[in-house]
Amino acid sequence: MESIRRTKIVDIFKQLEFGSKVDVKGWVRTIRGNKYVNFIHLNDGSTIHNLQIVADAEKFGEEFFKPISTGACIHVQGKLVESQGKGQKAEIQAESIEVYGTADPVTYPLQKKGHSMEFLREIAYLRPRTNTFGAIYRIRHHMAYAIHKYFNDRGFFYFHTPIITASDAEGAGSMFQVTTLDLNNVPRTEDGQVNYSEDFFGSPTNLTVSGQLEGELGAMALGAIYTFGPTFRAENSNTPRHLAEFWMIEPEVAFYDIHDNMDLAEDFLKYLIRYALEHCKDDIEFLNEMFDKELIERLKFVIENDFVRLTYTEGVDILEKSGHKFEFPVYWGADLQSEHERYLVEKHFKRPVILTDYPKEIKSFYMKQNKDGKTVRGMDVLFPKIGEIIGGSEREADYDKLVQRTKELEMNTDPIWWYMETRKFGTAPHAGFGLGFERLVLFVTGMANIRDVIPFPRTPNNAEF
Ligand code: 4AD
Ligand code: MG
Numbered sequence: 373m374e375s376i377r378r379t380k381i382v383d384i385f386k387q388l389e390f391g392s393k394v395d396v397k398g399w400v401r402t403i404r405g406n407k408y409v410n411f412i413h414l415n416d417g418s419t420i421h422n423l424q425i426v427a428d429a430e431k432f433g434e435e436f437f438k439p440i441s442t443g444a445c446i447h448v449q450g451k452l453v454e455s456q457g458k459g460q461k462a463e464i465q466a467e468s469i470e471v472y473g474t475a476d477p478v479t480y481p482l483q484k485k486g487h488s489m490e491f492l493r494e495i496a497y498l499r500p501r502t503n504t505f506g507a508i509y510r511i512r513h514h515m516a517y518a519i520h521k522y523f524n525d526r527g528f529f530y531f532h533t534p535i536i537t538a539s540d541a542e543g544a545g546s547m548f549q550v551t552t553l554d555l556n557n558v559p560r561t562e563d564g565q566v567n568y569s570e571d572f573f574g575s576p577t578n579l580t581v582s583g584q585l586e587g588e589l590g591a592m593a594l595g596a597i598y599t600f601g602p603t604f605r606a607e608n609s610n611t612p613r614h615l616a617e618f619w620m621i622e623p624e625v626a627f628y629d630i631h632d633n634m635d636l637a638e639d640f641l642k643y644l645i646r647y648a649l650e651h652c653k654d655d656i657e658f659l660n661e662m663f664d665k666e667l668i669e670r671l672k673f674v675i676e677n678d679f680v681r682l683t684y685t686e687g688v689d690i691l692e693k694s695g696h697k698f699e700f701p702v703y704w705g706a707d708l709q710s711e712h713e714r715y716l717v718e719k720h721f722k723r724p725v726i727l728t729d730y731p732k733e734i735k736s737f738y739m740k741q742n743k744d745g746k747t748v749r750g751m752d753v754l755f756p757k758i759g760e761i762i763g764g765s766e767r768e769a770d771y772d773k774l775v776q777r778t779k780e781l782e783m784n785t786d787p788i789w790w791y792m793e794t795r796k797f798g799t800a801p802h803a804g805f806g807l808g809f810e811r812l813v814l815f816v817t818g819m820a821n822i823r824d825v826i827p828f829p830r831t832p833n834n835a836e837f
Contacts, residue, residue: 376393376394376395376449377395378395378396378397379394379395379396380416380418380419381396381398381414381415381416381418381419381421381422381423382418382419382421383418384396384423384452384462385419385421385423385461385462388452388461388462389452390452390453390454390462391451391452391453392451392452393449393450393451393452393467394449394450394451394452394464395447395448395449396414396416396423396425396447396448396449396464397416397445397446397447397448397472398414398415398416398417398423398445398446399414399415399416399417399443399444399445399446399501400412400413400414400440400441400442400443400444400445400446400475401413401414401415401422401442401484402442402484403437403440403441403442405427405429405437406429407429408428408429408430409426409427409428409429410426410427410429410432410437411424411425411426411427412424412425412427412440412446412448413425414446414448415501415503415506417500417501417506419654420503420506420507420510420654420655420658421460421654422460423460423462423463423464424455424457424460424462424463424464425448425450425463425464425466425469426463426464426465426466427466427469428465428466432466432469436469439471439474440469440471440474441474441475441476441477441480442475442477442480442482442483442484443475443480443482443501444471444472444473444474444475445471445472445473445475446469446470446471446472447469447470447471447472448464448466448468448469448470449466449467449468450464450465450466450467450468451464451465451467452464453465481495481498482495482498482499482501482502487502489820489821489824492504492505492824493823493824493829496827496828496829496836496837497837500827503658503662504658504659504662504663505824506655507652507655507656507658507659507817508655508659508813508817508819508824508825509827510652510655511648511652511655511656511813511816511817512813512825512826514647514648514651514652515644515647515648515809515812515813515816516600516809518643518644518647518648518651519598519600519621519644519809520600521647522640522643522644523598523623526596527595527596528596528597528598528623528625529590529594529596529597529598530597530598530599530600531586531587531590531594531597531598531599532599532601533580533583533586533587533590533599533601534580534583534586535579535580535601535602536550536573536577536578536579536580537577537578537579537580537586538573538575538576538577538578538787539585539787539788539791540578540581540787541580541581541582541583541584541585541736542581542582542736543736543737543781543783544581544605544607544736546581546605546606546607547578547579547581547604547605547606548578548579548604548606548616549576549577549578550572550577550578550579551571551572551576551577552571552572553566553570553571575787578604579603579604580601580603580604581603581604581605582603582620582622582806583599583601583603583620583622584599584622584624584738584804584806585738585788585791586599587599587622587624587804588624588767588791588794588802588804589790589791589794590624591624591625591626591802591804592626592794592798592799592800592802595625595626595627596623596624596625596626597623597624597625598621598622598623598624599620599621599622599624600619600620600621600622600809601619601620602617602618602619602620603617603618603619603620604616604617605618608832609832610831610832611710612820612821612822612823613710613758613759613811613814613822614822614831615810615822615823615826615829615830615831616830616831616832617829617830618808618809618810618822618826619808619809619810619826620806620807620808620809621806621807621809622804622805622806622807623636623640623804623805624802624803624804625802625803625804626800626801626802627800627801627802628766628801628802628803628804629749629766629801629803630728630740630749630751630765630766630803632803633751633764633765633766633803633804633805634679634681634726634728634751636805637726637751637753637762637764637805637807638678638679638724638726638753640807641674641724641753641761641762641807641812642674642675644812644816645671645674645675645815645816646675648671648816649668649671649672649675652816656668656671656816656817659817659818659819660818663818663819664818666818667817667818670756670757670818671815671816673723674724674755674756677723677724678723679723679724679725679726679753680721680723680724680725680726681725681726681728682725682726682727682728683727683728683729683747684708684727684728684729684730684731684747685704685729685747687708687716687725687727688702688703688704688706688708690716690720691712691715691716694715694719694720696715696719698711698712698715699711700712704731705731705733705734706734707734708727708752710759710760713725713752713754713759713760714754714756714757714759716754717754717755717756717759718756718757724753724754724755724756725753725754726751726752726753726754727751727752727754728749728750728751729742729747729748729749729750730747730748730750730752731746731747731748732746732747732748732777735748735750735765736765737768737774737777737778737781737783738765738767738768738774738791739765739766739767739768740765740766740767740768740769741768741773741777748765749765749766749803750763750764750765751763751764751765751805752764753805755811755815757814757815757818758811758814758815760808760811761807761808761811761812761815762805762806762807762808763805763806764803764804764805764806765803765804765805766801766802766803767801767802767803767804768795769795769799769800769801769802770795770799771792771795771796771799774792774795775792778792810822810825810826813825813826
């Protein structure tokens with residue numbers, strides 16, 4: 373057969389040049405047949421749709437199809453023709469088939485039948501080959517691209533903040549330590565402490581929990597920046613919404629106050645959801661059909677409605693008066709749990725909510741302090757099914773107030789001396805927020821567990837693959 377170049381299945385369906393010779397490569401999803409003909413459903417990852425290969429049994433011989441089972445990888449050349457069968461527009465009449473790799477039907481774990489999400493997590497090395505995970509990872513890609521496009525189109529600069537840092541940006545203390553010291557033989561100082569001067573960086577270091585502090589430095593020079601990178605939290609929270617390693621997007625803008633920040637967050641989220649509906653139509657329709665019949669409706673609903681904006685104090689008031697029995701008690705000063713957030717969003721307002729002005733005790737040191745002395749200019753965006761999807765704030769730009777707050781919290785500011793200094797040199801109002809990338813992908817895909825929207829999840833007791 374003459375040499376022709378491989379075409380991706382997604383492009384075959386786009387162009388539909390019936391009668392043309394095509395060359396496709398992919399993995400067998402199913403194969404069935406009889407004495408006369410074999411039907412192979414082939415998927416190459418470029419789309420949710422399989423391409424049907426029709427192969428004449430007599431032409432190839434019965435033995436030929438034995439190694440072609442579910443999971444095998446094959447290379448097919450043939451003629452693209454209009455399909456007579458239901459459910460597909462086109463099929464290939466095979467002229468040649470080459471087997472790249474077989475998949476033993478006895479040991480290949482992904483046979484045709486539906487598998488539980490739990491089982492698929494155990495075989496995360498193969499789950500990208502399922503319809504569901506193919507759809508999720510394609511959507512994840514499109515969301516990452518849309519995030520860069522959104523900011524680039526609006527003059528924000530992608531600012532790379534470090535992965536290894538010496539500071540705890542959130543002051544939450546849930547960090548993964550980074551060290552090259554021999555843990556079986558730790559060097560000690562005279563008073564018995566770990567001697568970090570012998571460690572790689574000469575001081576204690578950890579994986580970043582947020583790029584914000586360095587991001588603020590970027591904003592105070594370039595005006596508007598965003599980060600998009602991995603973040604790490606050693607919280608022992610085994611929930612469907614927490615990962616130990618997740619990706620975060622953190623825009624930071626000079627001269628923004630909290631209202632500008634809320635406008636940005638709302639516009640950004642709506643843009644991303646609109647983008648998904650436009651560019652991931654087939655995959656979202658598949659997930660809507662198979663997993664969550666309300667997915668598309670929910671996505672459209674978020675785009676079409678204004679987010680409700682209210683203060684934490686007003687939110688707590690609503691929760692207290694709701695008469696609803698919560699697992700965790702709710703009172704002014706309590707850190708809101710996912711059940712409280714979802715009550716406000718799903719039961720009370722039935723719309724996304726932005727809560728602002730939280731008690732300073734439950735928020736980080738860098739948030740701008742309100743005149744009441746009790747609350748700070750923090751904001752959380754709360755979504756249906758998810759709870760908190762974004763956390764952010766206007767930042768404390770006043771040096772004295774920032775110092776006073778770190779003292780109240782008995783923070784050691786040595787590792788962030790440079791952050792404190794920026795308040796002395798051309799300080800300015802500024803604000804920003806962090807979007808948890810996997811929480812966004814959870815929302816857009818309608819999945820129920822955050823472990824299913826990142827290819828290789830990292831959670832307590834699990835770093836396999
Ligand atoms: O609310 P967080 O902790 O805020 C910050 O880190 C700020 N420095 C952001 C900023 O103002 N620049 O985290 C931000 C978002 C959360 O709203 C949530 O979506 C996500 O990050 N997130 C997690 N996602 C998955 N697993 C975890 N363990 C997460 N912790 C936070
Ligand atoms: Mg938060």
